[in-house]
Amino acid sequence: MAGFFLWCILFVLCWPIAILALVLFPLVWLILLPFRIVGIAVGGVLAFIKGLIYLPARVLGVRHAR
Numbered sequence: 001m002a003g004f005f006l007w008c009i010l011f012v013l014c015w016p017i018a019i020l021a022l023v024l025f026p027l028v029w030l031i032l033l034p035f036r037i038v039g040i041a042v043g044g045v046l047a048f049i050k051g052l053i054y055l056p057a058r059v060l061g062v063r064h065a066r
Contacts, residue, residue, distance in 0.1 A: 007021065007022070
């Protein structure tokens with residue numbers, strides 16, 4: 001919602017840049033999409049490695065000290 005209001009202000013102040021931003025936003029989103037997918041995959045791999053590291057402690061029933 002805030003982005004829409006910022007775009008409206010930009011449209012009032014300088015409409016050619018606002019139209020250009022409106023056209024380029026989907027293209028930039030498509031270009032950055034593979035990086036998001038890689039980030040999700042890397043996060044999953046790191047969570048899997050963390051699970052493997054903590055597995056022996058979980059099997060032995062170690063409780064975290066709080």
